[in-house]
Amino acid sequence: GAVVSQHPSRVICKSGTSVKIECRSLDFQATTMFWYRQFPKQSLMLMATSNEGSKATYEQGVEKDKFLINHASLTLSTLTVTSAHPEDSSFYICSATFSGGAAFTYEQYFGPGTRLTVT
Amino acid sequence: LAKTTQPISMDSYEGQEVNITCSHNNIATNDYITWYQQFPSQGPRFIIQGYKTKVTNEVASLFIPADRKSSTLSLPRVSLSDTAVYYCLVGEGSGNTGKLIFGQGTTLQVKP
Numbered sequence: 001g002a003v004v005s006q007h008p009s010r011v012i013c014k015s016g017t018s019v020k021i022e023c024r025s026l027d028f029q030a031t032t033m034f035w036y037r038q039f040p041k042q043s044l045m046l047m048a049t050s051n052e053g054s055k056a057t058y059e060q061g062v063e064k065d066k067f068l069i070n071h072a073s074l075t076l077s078t079l080t081v082t083s084a085h086p087e088d089s090s091f092y093i094c095s096a097t098f099s100g101g102a103a104f105t106y107e108q109y110f111g112p113g114t115r116l117t118v119t
Numbered sequence: 120l121a122k123t124t125q126p127i128s129m130d131s132y133e134g135q136e137v138n139i140t141c142s143h144n145n146i147a148t149n150d151y152i153t154w155y156q157q158f159p160s161q162g163p164r165f166i167i168q169g170y171k172t173k174v175t176n177e178v179a180s181l182f183i184p185a186d187r188k189s190s191t192l193s194l195p196r197v198s199l200s201d202t203a204v205y206y207c208l209v210g211e212g213s214g215n216t217g218k219l220i221f222g223q224g225t226t227l228q229v230k231p
Binding site for chain 2: 004006036093107109110111112113115
């Protein structure tokens with residue numbers, strides 16, 4: 001259980017175009033979804049936190065107008081990279097979470113990632 | 120959020136037990152300690168989570184001392200397929216954001 005999917009797994013786009021990446025929780029309702037970016041040989045960098053029906057909360061230094069996040073339902077969040085440039089080329093990973101049974105336990109379930117290449 | 124510190128890399132051989140220690144001196148009362156494994160070009164995979172003392176599952180054990188300022192992930196009898204990056208994270212519990220901040224992780228190289 002607790003499977004998260006991402007689509008597409010790979011995408012190549014031209015500079016200046018926009019790309020949408022979908023993140024779905026397949027067998028649970030995700031109260032919160034997170035978006036990360038990972039450059040080669042580096043760790044994951046949290047970009048934003050989104051709750052269903054609310055505006056996303058972006059981490060410092062992440063342009064909210066460039067990385068549009070929509071969390072329209074408890075099973076779907078989308079990340080749109082607008083006016084993509086080569087420096088936006090990266091591995092984008094989403095995760096989803098829900099409150100566990102105990103008071104303070106939770107776990108994030110990660111998607112398989114989306115490799116974005118901007119030419 | 121509590122910052123974590125772990126060794127950048129470790130080497131081991133097949134069949135050995137591997138222990139990776141993580142420091143989190145500023146861990147908060149609400150924080151759980153979670154370890155993830157990541158293979159290249161894949162999303163992280165949950166390994167184990169704990170709050171205090173010892174937790175064991177089918178793939179690993181997690182040892183947490185009473186002061187909770189560190190934790191040790193123990194992988195019994197590693198194989199080549201355990202070569203990966205291992206991340207130690209401390210995160211806010213339910214009722215908060217559940218946000219996780221990844222450190223640099225430990226790259227484990229298992230040799231034949």
